[in-house]
Amino acid sequence: xxxxxxxxxxxxxxSAGSFQTxxxxxxxxxxxxxxxxxxxxxxxxxxxxxxxxxxxxTSHKPIVEPYDKQxxxxxxxxxxxxxxxxxxxxxxxxxxxxxxxxxxxxxxIDVLFASAAQVYKQxxxxxxxxxxxxDGAQGMKIVKQCGGTVIIQDPSEAEVSIMPKSxxxxxxxxxxxxxxxxxxxxxxxxx
Amino acid sequence: xxxxxxxxxxxxxxxxLHSSYDLSDYSENSLMRRVDxxxxxxxxxxxxxxxxxxxxxxxxxxxxxxxxxNTTELFRDTLLWQELQYKLLPLFETKQKIRIWHAGCSNGxxxxxxxxxxxxxxxxxxCTIVASDINPDMLEQARKxxxxxxxxxxxxAAFDNAMKENPYDSEFKNLSFETYFEVNKKKxxxxxxxxxxxxxxxxxxxxxxxxxxxxxxxDIILCRNVLIYFSNSLQKRIFEYFYTHMNPEAYxxxxxxxxxxxxxxxxxxxKGVFYKKCK
Numbered sequence: 001x002x003x004x005x006x007x008x009x010x011x012x013x014x015s016a017g018s019f020q021t022x023x024x025x026x027x028x029x030x031x032x033x034x035x036x037x038x039x040x041x042x043x044x045x046x047x048x049x050x051x052x053x054x055x056x057x058t059s060h061k062p063i064v065e066p067y068d069k070q071x072x073x074x075x076x077x078x079x080x081x082x083x084x085x086x087x088x089x090x091x092x093x094x095x096x097x098x099x100x101x102x103x104x105x106x107x108x109i110d111v112l113f114a115s116a117a118q119v120y121k122q123x124x125x126x127x128x129x130x131x132x133x134x135d136g137a138q139g140m141k142i143v144k145q146c147g148g149t150v151i152i153q154d155p156s157e158a159e160v161s162i163m164p165k166s167x168x169x170x171x172x173x174x175x176x177x178x179x180x181x182x183x184x185x186x187x188x189x190x191x
Numbered sequence: 192x193x194x195x196x197x198x199x200x201x202x203x204x205x206x207x208l209h210s211s212y213d214l215s216d217y218s219e220n221s222l223m224r225r226v227d228x229x230x231x232x233x234x235x236x237x238x239x240x241x242x243x244x245x246x247x248x249x250x251x252x253x254x255x256x257x258x259x260x261n262t263t264e265l266f267r268d269t270l271l272w273q274e275l276q277y278k279l280l281p282l283f284e285t286k287q288k289i290r291i292w293h294a295g296c297s298n299g300x301x302x303x304x305x306x307x308x309x310x311x312x313x314x315x316x317x318c319t320i321v322a323s324d325i326n327p328d329m330l331e332q333a334r335k336x337x338x339x340x341x342x343x344x345x346x347x348a349a350f351d352n353a354m355k356e357n358p359y360d361s362e363f364k365n366l367s368f369e370t371y372f373e374v375n376k377k378k379x380x381x382x383x384x385x386x387x388x389x390x391x392x393x394x395x396x397x398x399x400x401x402x403x404x405x406x407x408x409x410d411i412i413l414c415r416n417v418l419i420y421f422s423n424s425l426q427k428r429i430f431e432y433f434y435t436h437m438n439p440e441a442y443x444x445x446x447x448x449x450x451x452x453x454x455x456x457x458x459x460x461x462k463g464v465f466y467k468k469c470k
Contacts, residue, residue, distance in 0.1 A: 067450035068419040081448045083267075087220045095220045096448050098262035098416045115220055 005189040007149075008123040009072070009088070010035055011116045013109030013139070015042040015131030017159025021179050022129065026059040026077060028183045033190050034074040037061075038094075040112040042105050042131070043082055052079050066094035080107035087115035103135035113139025122147035127182060129153045131163025141171045151175045151182060194230070198237055199223055205241050210251035213399050214258070216425035225258045232257060259326050260420060263297040265346050266304045266353035267415070268447045274464050276308050277359050279442060283410060289318045290409045292436070293391070294398060295417030296322035299333025305413070306387035307354065307371050315390060321405075323396035330393045336383035343381055346372065398429055408438045416446035434458045434468065441468045 014022055018041060026037070056063040064070075065081040072078065072092045080086035085107050087095040095115070102108035113126050113136065126143040128136045130153060140150050150173045155161035157178045167173055177185070194202070199222065203214050214222060230240060243250050266272050283289050296302050302322045309315040324330050332338075338346075347368055355364050372381050398417070412433050418426045430451065433443055443459060443466040445451070451459055451466060459466040 065448065067448050068446075069423065070450070084448055089218070089220050095218060096419050097221050097224075097260065098419075099221065099224065099260050100262065111224075 006123055007035055007125055007189065009116060009120045010037045010125045010127065010186075011040075011113055011143075012037060012127045012129065013040045013113065013131075013136045013163075014129035015105075015109075015133060015135065015160070015163055017130035017132075018153075021153065023059075024179060025183055025186070026061070026063075029060070029186060030190065031060050033186065035189075036072050036074055037077045038072070038080075038086065038088065038112060038116060039077060040080040040086055040107045040109045042107070042109075042133075042135070066096070068094065068096040070094045080112065083107075085111040087111060088119045089115075090119055092119070103133055105133070105135045109136035110139035114142040117143040117146040117148050120146075120148065124148035125151060127151045127153070128164055128167055130158035130160050132160045133162060134166040136163055137166040137170055140167045140173070144171045144174075149174050151177065151185070153182070154178045194223060194226055194237060196223075199226060201241065202226055202237075202244075205244050206251065206254070209245045210248070210255065212251075212255050212397070216399060216422045218420055218422055221260070221420050222258070225260075229254055229257045256326050256328060261297045261326065261329055262416070263300045264349065265300045265342075266349040267301065269349070269352040271444070271447060271464055272304060272308060272353040273356075273358050275305075275444070276312065276353075277357065278463060279411075279465055280308065280312055280314060282440075283314065284312075286410070287317060289314065289411070290407060290438075291318055291320045291411045291413070292405070292409045293320065293322040294396070294412060294414040294433075296324050296329075296333060296393070297326070298329045298338070299336065299391075299393070300338070301413070301415065302333060302391050302393075303336065303371070303383050303387055304353070306390050307350075310371075310386050311354065311366065315387070318390070320391035321394060322391045323394050325395065325397050327395055330395060333391075334393050336388050337375070337378065337380040338382075340374065340379045340381060343374065346381060399425065401429075401432055405436050408436050408441070410438050410441050411444065412437060412441070413444040415444065416449065418449060419446065430458065437468045439468065439470060442466065443468070 012022060022041065052063045052065050061075055061077050063077045063079060066078045070093060072094060078094060083106060084096040084098060089095045102110050116124055124143060126140060126148055128140060144150050152164040152167050152173045154176050155164045158164050207213050293302050306315060309318055350368050354366050371384055371387055373384055375382050418429060457469050460469055
C-alpha cells in the first residue's frame with residue numbers, strides 16, 4: 001500500500017486522565033499503521049512496569065520501554081521509562097536522561113516533544129491529551145516552530161483540561177479535536 | 192534560549208582548549224540541553240559564554256559542574272537492589288576480599304545503599320569500595336554523608352522497599368532505618384551512621400580521560416545512568432576499560448535502561464539485570 005502522508009513519527013503526551021485515551025487510540029490503529037509512536041505519560045516514579053504491559057495487551061504493536069540508544073523502528077510504540085526523560089537523537093535513536101524534572105515531571109513531555117521536533121521537523125505529529133499541569137506546552141511551541149503538526153485533545157472532552165489548554169495559551173494548534181476524531185485522522189493517513 | 196549544533200561544536204572546542212575537559216564524546220542531545228541551562232543559569236548569551244570560558248578558569252570548573260547530571264537516589268530501582276542482595280552478592284560470600292568500584296557515584300546515595308546491603312549481609316568488612324565522580328562538590332557531599340532532611344520520607348520508603356521485603360521468600364525483615372541513618376535536627380540533615388560511614392574511598396575520576404589509573408582489578412563495578420550521557424564510541428572505550436579492570440567472575444552493574452547490546456561481544460554476558468565478565 002502506498003503511503004501518501006509525509007510523517008515519520010508521532011509523539012503523544014498526557015498526564016492525569018489520559019491513560020484510557022492513549023490505550024483507546026493505540027488499540028484503534030490498524031495493523032498497517034507503521035509510523036513509530038513515542039509516548040511520554042506522567043506516572044508514579046516507583047511504578048516501574050505495568051504500563052508497557054497494559055498497553056501491549058490492547059495494541060497490535062510491540063510496546064517497549066526503550067534502552068538508551070535503542071533504534072526507533074517502524075511498527076513500534078516507545079514509552080518513556082519511569083524516572084527517565086525520553087528524547088530522540090539525530091540518528092533516529094532513543095536517548096534517555098536523568099536530568100532534573102521539567103515542569104515537575106520526569107519523564108517530561110516538553111523534553112520528548114522538543115527533541116523529536118528538531119529531528120523530524122515537518123515530518124512529526126505531536127498530540128497532547130488530558131493532564132493537570134503545563135508540561136507539553138513549550139514542547140508544542142517548538143514542534144510548531146520546526147514545522148510539525150500540533151494536535152491537542154479538545155479541552156472540553158479532556159478529563160483534566162489544564163494541559164491541552166496550556167498549549168492554546170502559547171501557540172495555535174493545527175487541530176483541536178476529540179479522541180474519536182484523532183483516531184479517524186490517524187487512520188485516514190494510511191488509507 | 193536554544194543553541195544550534197554549530198554553536199555546540201564551537202563550545203566544545205573552546206571548552207577543550209581552555210579547560211581540562213573534553214566533551215566531544217558526550218551525547219549531543221543532553222549536552223545541548225545542559226549548555227542551554229548553563230546560559231540561562233548564568234544569564235549569558237552565547238558569545239559571552241565563549242568569552243568567559245576563554246578568560247576564566249574558575250568559571251570553566253563551574254560550567255563543568257553545571258553540565259554534569261547529578262541525579263541519584265537512595266536505592267534507585269528497588270528491583271536492582273533486591274537482585275543484588277538475593278542473587279549477586281551471595282556469589283561472593285565465600286570470598287575473603289571483595290573489591291568494588293562505583294564509577295559516577297554523584298553525592299554517594301547509591302554508595303551508601305550498597306554499603307547498607309553489604310553491612311546487612313555481613314560482607315562490608317571484607318569489601319574495599321572505591322567511589323568516583325567527576326564533580327568535586329558531589330564527592331565532598333558523599334564523604335560527609337549528610338543529606339537534606341526534606342528527603343526523609345523518600346529515604347524511608349526506598350529503604351523499606353529495598354531492604355524489608357524479600358521477593359523470593361515473602362519474609363518481611365525487621366530492619367531498622369535508624370541503624371543506618373540518624374536525623375540531625377540541629378544541622379537539619381539526615382546523616383549516615385558509623386555502620387556505613389567512611390567505608391568507601393571517594394576519588395575524583397574523569398571517565399573520558401581515565402586519568403586515575405587503577406593497578407588493581409575489581410569484582411563488582413557499578414556505573415549507573417552515567418554512560419547514557421556519552422556517545423557510543425566513548426561507551427565502548429569505557430566498557431573496554433572496565434573489562435580489563437575486572438577479575439574473572441566479576442560483574443558490571445548498569446542503569447535499568449542502559450544496555451550493552453550494541454557492543455555485546457565476547458566481553459560480557461547478561462545475567463538477569465547484571466553483566467558478567469566473559470572468560
